[in-house]
Amino acid sequence: MRRVIAGFVLLVTGLLFALPANGQESPSPVEVRQFDIDLGADFVTHAELTLPTGDSAPFPLVILLHGSGPYDMDATVSTPEGEVLSANFRRIAESLAANGIAALRFNKRGVLGDGAYDFAQIQASDLDRLTADATTVFETARTLTDIDPDAIYLYGWSEGAVVASNVAANLGDTVAGLILQGSPNGNISTVLQYQHIELGLEYLHTITDINNDNLLSLDEIAAIPPVSGAVSLMPAFYLYDYTSTPQNPLINSYTDSNGDGMIAIDDELRPTIEMFIANYDQFVTQTDASWAVGELLAQSGIPTLVLHGSMDGWVPVETAAELHEAASQSVTVSIYDGLGHALSPTDDRALDSFRDIDQAPLDDIAAWINAR
Structure with a gap:
């Protein structure tokens, strides 16, 4: 050595x-x-x-x-x-x-x-x-x-x-x-805007929301493919509750603001993403x-x-x-x-x-x- x-x-x-x-x-x-x-x-x-x-x-x-x-x-x-x-x-x-x-x-x-x-x-x-x-x-x-x-x-x-x-x-x-x-x-908030608003919401509307009702159910969320682009991170970020497990998935209670067990893409998910992006600097360590x-x-x-x-x-x-x-x-x-x-x-x-x-x-x- x-x-x-x-x-x-x-x-x-x-x-x-x-x-x-x-x-x-x-x-x-x-x-x-x-x-x-x-x-x-x-x-x-x-x-x-x-x-x-x-x-x-x-x-x-x-x-x-x-x-x-x-x-x-x-x-x-x-x-x-x-x-x-x-x-x-x-x-x-x-x-x-x-x-x-x-x-x-x-x-x-x-x-x-x-x-x-x-x-x-x-x-x-x-x-x-x-x-x-x-x-x-x-x-x-x-x-x-x-x-x-x-x-x-x-x-x-x-x-x-x-x-x-x-x-x-x-x-x-x-x-x-x-x-x-x-x-x-x-x-980095500009990157999140691109990933989650421009690409992510469009994907959820056109692919994930299979019945076109602007609502995401647990079954629809579970169909989002893992390890397949930034959209695959959205369930953990916004859609599943932090207490979820693979055996017992739960809707994110914060994003689901009306508590109906579904997530409205435009009325609930979009405002949640926009809030997170607007306040992103508060969630990360400030560096030189x-x-x-x-x-x-x-x-x-x-x-x-x-x-x-x-x-x-x-x-x-x-x-x-x-x-x-x-x-x-x-x-x-x-x-x-x-x-x-x-x-x-x-x-x-x-x-x-x-x-x-x-x-x-x-x-x-x-x-x-x-x-x-």
Whole structure:
């Protein structure tokens, strides 16, 4: 075991072959090194460095920063039954390594691995804490063998894009560049407006309310598909009571303001959502780190590649244009037709689930870095 600045490294190395999007074996072998990083505040995370093989070290490096939620280093998304829908950070890492670029992944604060979590650490993970964690990972990466400390990029998905932008604004051109996937910009309430009002209510009206009476019953609510876009979060947010269980589901007594055991979409649910969005700042911890990604990009001036799917059901695609307008000299935007928030094929924004990332953005990421 050897010490590094921000943690300790248990070197467990291996050799594997990178798999492209079609799952066929690639002739490009990659090397894997596993180690731990002490993030401070009583949490040590497990990390994995994926390296190209060959004698061209030191390599440029991309650090992958998670979206919101307790993600492992692979950004694994699973169904409630345990079926893995995607592990896109692993796919990105292997694609980068096959193109001569190293990648560093780590478990988000509170994620212990093998399905175990430290919920106190997850609860403490506000934007300031996540920015500090990413900074620690960045500083650790600069000390790693075979990594070019002047060619380290930050890749942020969704909330991770906000984290990456804050780190870059703090560190300046020590960061070689940013890749931002599905980035929000500004107050998160605008994202909730898009998810729950623009997309969610429309879906509930046209799909969930099967008898078109503008009322949602428990049976209709139970038919909302899980792990299928932002609409799948609405039952827990607004429709089920906090005392509900899978065995004994109950209508949310706050949303059901007239107590009839049904939720009126326009007269009860819409006002509840609007109230929540209007008062969102009262429900979250106030931080020094900023959600105004456009302002952060203008401040840092760091080369940035913005990736956004035209069918993103979590962050509106128009946000990408906002980021370019805020820092047009340093921001390059790529929009992908038919792809969603995970840059996977998506037919319905309201049901934008996180499947395998498409090959086109993987190719573009590697080409952008290798052209620098």
